[in-house]
Amino acid sequence: MRVTIKDVSRIAGVSIKTVSRVLNKEKYVSDETRRKVEEAVAALNFSPSLAARTLAGSRSFQIALIYDNHSPYYIHAVQEGVWNRCREEGVRMLAQPVDVDSPTLALEIGGLIDETHVDGVILSSPVTDAPAALAELERRGIRFVRISPGTNHALTSSVFMDDVQAADDMTTHLINQGHKRIGFVIGHPNHMASDQRHFGYRRALDRAGIAYEPELVRPGTFDFESGMAAAEALLKLAQKPSAIFASNDDMAAGVLSYAHRVGLDVPQDLSVAGFDDTPLAQLVWPPLTTVRQPVLELAYAATDQLFCPDPAIVHQRLQHEVMVRGSTAPLRKS
Template identity: 65%
Template sequence: MTRATIKDVSRVAGVSIKTVSRVLNKERYVSDDMRQKVEEAVARLNYHPSQAARTLAGKRSFQIGLIHDNPSPYYIFNMQAGVGQRCREADFRMIVQPCDINSPGLVDDIGALIDQAQLDGIIMTPPVTDVGTALAELFRRKIPVVRVQPGTDLTATSAVYIDNVQAADDMTAYLISLGHRRIGFVTGHGNYFASGQRLTGYRQALQRAGIGFDAALVFPGQFDFQSGTAAAEALLALDQPPTAIFASSDDMAAGVLAAAHRMGISVPGQLSVAGFDDTDLAQVVWPALTTIHQPIRDLGYAAADLLLEFGETIERRQLPHKLVVRGSTAAPSN
């Protein structure tokens, strides 16, 4: 059977080839009636556009890059899922590139990726979002870029984000409402601006409740399981240990849970534990984590949606977070 072509779609739909192309490329300003005719013709003919032909016909490769340096596989999985979904809708290909922001070859590696794949745009996730040399290289190349959760140069590029300060404030306030007054806090990696923002939210909620800030209750983490375990061991060894520990990521909160179980400390009977992100991990640990739902998949989708507009205006989209209460938190036993 002969493979259908764009000319066949044009003939069956009764519209121009240019209109078919605009519909297939998800361009705006196509009437609903025209779009429906083209989509019905595509379905009837089982038409699939040739990626090579699309590339040759225009100035695009129909490929975008997702660059990350994140220790959480759960975060990366959901980010890829969101970006990938939007790319499939637009018939674009997503190329995922892990990197090391501390590598002296970072800028060269990003440049090589762009040159080899002829990328039409880049999505940067934290902490890559705030690497000045990488941003400068993208600006020099005039390649479209969208950043997820940037902390610097906020008006330099389009971006998607949540309010980390308010999210951490919400969780801390919830723990205070349960009756907790000694609340341990595990910060994230220093390379992430979100780490400082979440600490600010924690301190903000304490101050509003009239609870003095105690630096001994704050322990540095790395956004991974191991640092969560180390933080819990240190905090629970204090002469006056906390009755609740709020970790800045679910991975670290899982480490806190593991340490508490190993030390024979009942959760939430003797210790409440809270996380941040609401990744799949939050529901497979025991007890399931009370956490902040960060819509990671939606952030990825929104970032790709902004990028694929290929507009010249800078747009910022804030997505909502949500407090999710599960079995790892309760009122303090004393």
């Protein structure tokens, strides 16, 4: 049978309520009593029922992580970061995949909250920018923190990196290497970050006095195939780019793959840059020059904000970093 607080209280020789106090680290418990209770808990290997605590109390000791992101690396890192912080807090994490385009998104999220009574929610991009989701959470007055939202939302906390600056930095890096015709592959249209990276690319060109040429910019969907297709289009131009900057690593891998296929040497004939610094960046040849996005740290920080709301810091920015590896090189004089 299940071990309950009642059993613990009997062993410790105190009331049920006192055991509850110890469990919840409340004040007004003598050291002596606390010790006895803790011993009894350890002896019986007691873990309190979350269901009962949830029902009786005002907390559920659970938070939900809601995501719809098709990059396994990204999700994996987010889950790990959130989980790391939850574990410290003794709180369970419910990982909840959703379809951000589903017409029933709000209903699903509402149902999740009603069923589980979660104490808070972490939203991962692109769910961070689904109006239906945000409205539903606000309607219910649930605390939530967003990881890398694309839009600002005055009322709620978020944790993010500066995508514009990061794309600007990478573009500037390529410019500094002498590249002037730099191709760009845009990300998936439903991620706000796609716009921002695109804008950063443009801003860097502008500052360097290089004209923005639409033919050098191709749409993509954050996946390998779209990267390959974009590379094909770019490299068939009359005036080929000497470098291609893709908005994420998967697409950069696609660019790399197409370059190999048509016999181009990377980085001698073509420099390739990615974005995200997923493990993939170091699994391809040559290893990708890319922007490190501190996903794990973002997720951890977001969860921390959920647990320890600091009214002063509502929007927290974490630093990115340009990782220079083998896929980019100075432009050869020709």
